[in-house]
Amino acid sequence: MKTLEDLKKVREKALEQMKIREGKFSARVVVAMGTCGIAAGAREVMSAILDELDKRGVTDISVTQSGCKGLCEQEPTVDVIKDDQVVTYGYVDSDKARQIVGQHLVNGSIVDEWVVTATN
């Protein structure tokens, strides 16, 4: 059984991870969490992204959420913001989310076939 006391150890681990990224995030991932997004599976997409980042030991990417942005038809949508470029992926599911983490966030190459919009 886990107790709140365990958190002290978790805190030490988190501090190490924070030290490695030196306060800088290399990219930001935004999962749309409007009713449309949630109904289409945004929660599972969020879980997959967090799990994939954890498995790969990536600690310098921030994961956050937005509301409905008018792309209801293409939900779940995920924005990847990296080097001032915003890429929006549509019809994302858990598998695609994991691939987006690996290919785009880790390896730096956009997964073209799932892109809805992208800034230059």
Added chain:
Amino acid sequence: MAGEWNVRELSMHILDLAQNSIAAGASLIEIDVIADKKSDSLKISIRDNGAGMSAEYVAQVRYPFTTSRTTRRVGLGIPMFAEAARECDGDLTLDSSPGEGTCLEAVFKLSHIDRAPMGDISSTLIALIAANPDIDIVYRHQSNSSEFMLDTRELRVQLDGVALNENAVLKWIAEYVADGLSDKSLAIDN
């Protein structure tokens, strides 16, 4: 795909409704899930300290298509949840006033054949905490005489400045919730 849209689980409704609290600028969201086999009821409430709503607004949030784009934060979420409760011999009540926050409560007949399963409450809590690390979440889960509780304010004391959305912390919270809810007496779905 669009055709597969469906809020299948009560835990997904909770995630959706908590978005209203976030949009209302809440710093504390309290979620209660209370099942009582004796009275055959399941009560789900979401209480926040956000901006609150006027009586006029409260009266119209139940109607999905009366909301304008500028007041987009309430759309289909509450009507769908109210419908889910009514289908199960229950109802939804909404208590709010400007500056006082909002309390939304739905009651379901626990054993009703159409009652949606609770589903993955751990994923709902993690999604909320991961994307909103500065908001405090209190999750209270009671079934008969057993109780499980997660209060991020208590976690913050232990974490002493480390954010709730650090990978290592999120992982611990997910395990803590799964552990806590694995107690069979807390089970709500059969």
